[in-house]
Structure formats: structure tokens, C-alpha cells
Amino acid sequence: MYFFYAPDIHVPEHILSPQESAHCTRVLRLQASDTVFLADGKGTLCTGEITDPDPRGCRIRITDRQEHYGARSYHLHVAVAPPKNMERFEWFVEKATEVGIDVITPLICERSERKHFKTERSERIAIAAMKQCKRAQMPVINRAVQFSEFIQHGIPEGTSAAIACVWTDQKRIPVKNWIQKAGNRILFLIGPEGDFSPQEIRDTIDAGCTPVDLGESVLRTETAALSTVFLTSFK
Numbered sequence: 001m002y003f004f005y006a007p008d009i010h011v012p013e014h015i016l017s018p019q020e021s022a023h024c025t026r027v028l029r030l031q032a033s034d035t036v037f038l039a040d041g042k043g044t045l046c047t048g049e050i051t052d053p054d055p056r057g058c059r060i061r062i063t064d065r066q067e068h069y070g071a072r073s074y075h076l077h078v079a080v081a082p083p084k085n086m087e088r089f090e091w092f093v094e095k096a097t098e099v100g101i102d103v104i105t106p107l108i109c110e111r112s113e114r115k116h117f118k119t120e121r122s123e124r125i126a127i128a129a130m131k132q133c134k135r136a137q138m139p140v141i142n143r144a145v146q147f148s149e150f151i152q153h154g155i156p157e158g159t160s161a162a163i164a165c166v167w168t169d170q171k172r173i174p175v176k177n178w179i180q181k182a183g184n185r186i187l188f189l190i191g192p193e194g195d196f197s198p199q200e201i202r203d204t205i206d207a208g209c210t211p212v213d214l215g216e217s218v219l220r221t222e223t224a225a226l227s228t229v230f231l232t233s234f235k
């Protein structure tokens with residue numbers, strides 16, 4: 001089952017990008033009449049047949065199209081402070097894409113060690129993970145945003161929002177219990193290694209987020225973020 005990324009699939013014939021074409025013809029050595037699958041990253045999966053295995057622009061005749069392929073019953077958005085070591089954040093992006101996530105927003109918090117973030121490499125990792133696990137949807141990776149700006153926009157209507165934090169004056173709800181009662185649009189906020197600041201936690205709770213408990217262990221940022229993805233997948 002050969003998967004290729006095609007963000008804008010044209011019917012009845014699609015031409016792969018030069019990068020995907022080279023991988024198709026030179027690496028995989030696929031030939032005319034071979035069957036391939038194209039995913040647009042937004043939930044559409046197309047079946048096609050190679051008609052011209054040109055490494056500069058491989059032509060595919062589309063034979064079938066499926067919308068909402070592998071769609072989940074929920075929408076998940078994780079806003080997370082990227083750690084100083086970008087490889088750890090990229091690991092989260094890869095694994096979250098494999099499990100299933102809709103939106104990732106890098107948060108720049110008061111205690112963040114990383115103050116700058118570029119999305120391009122994370123997007124490439126998400127594309128590779130989507131192809132590897134045969135998914136038709138990859139997450140939208142937003143630009144990095146200051147925590148204050150993110151909170152000022154408020155919680156979208158109809159969204160169940162939770163903040164995973166270690167210190168708060170309010171009682172934290174076990175995350176499994178919270179997920180069971182949450183709606184189908186879910187937002188998790190995950191702070192940096194030093195946790196959110198007290199003011200950030202108060203602002204988030206005032207905005208309508210519920211403080212949740214991820215367990216007894218103090219988790220690394222990327223582990224905490226991925227745990228919310230796994231737990232939500234059982235919803």
C-alpha cells in the first residue's frame with residue numbers, strides 16, 4: 001500500500017510533486033499500472049493508477065475517492081509549550097499524528113525556555129508520520145503564539161477545555177474522568193517544564209478551562225501532551 005501526500009488532489013488525473021514523484025519512481029521503483037494512494041492531509045483518500053512514471057511529475061489516474069477516511073468522533077486541539085530541545089517536540093508531533101490529532105499550537109509561556117518556533121520542519125514530520133501510518137489527515141500546526149494572546153481569544157464555543165498543571169488552588173480532576181464528560185471538541189493546554197506560572201493558571205481557569213491531573217508522576221512536556229492524545233483516543 002503506497003501512500004503519497006497530495007494537498008490538492010486533481011480528478012480525474014493528478015500529477016505528484018517533484019519530491020513525491022522522485023520517491024515514487026526512483027526509490028520505490030513503481031511503474032505504469034501500479035496502484036497508489038493519495039492523501040491530502042485533510043481527510044480525503046484517493047486510489048489511483050500510475051499512467052506515466054515520470055520522476056519529475058508522476059501522473060496518476062484517480063479511480064476512487066473517499067472523504068473523511070478514518071475520521072474520528074472527536075476534534076482534538078493541543079496547545080503546548082515547546083521544550084528547549086526541539087527533537088522532543090518533533091517526537092510529540094510524530095506520535096500525535098500517528099494516534100490522531102487535529103490541531104497543534106505552540107505556546108510561548110512565561111517560563112518557556114524556547115521563545116521562537118518555526119513550523120516548517122514539524123509539518124514535514126507530520127506528513128511523514130501520516131504517510132507511515134496510512135492516515136488521510138494530518139494536524140494543522142499553527143504558528144507559535146504568546147500565551148496571553150491565546151487566552152485573550154477565549155475558548156471557542158462548544159469546546160471542552162482543560163489545563164494540565166501541577167500547582168493550583170483549585171481541585172484538579174483526574175484527566176480520564178474529565179475526558180469521559182467532555183464534549184466532542186476538546187482543547188488541552190500543556191505548559192513548559194517549569195509549569196505554567198500562577199498567573200497563567202488563574203487566567204486560564206478564568207477563561208473557562210478545567211484544571212486536570214495527569215497522574216502522580218511529574219511528566220516531561222512532550223510526554224504530558226502525548227498522554228492527552230492517547231487518553232482522548234479512547235473516548
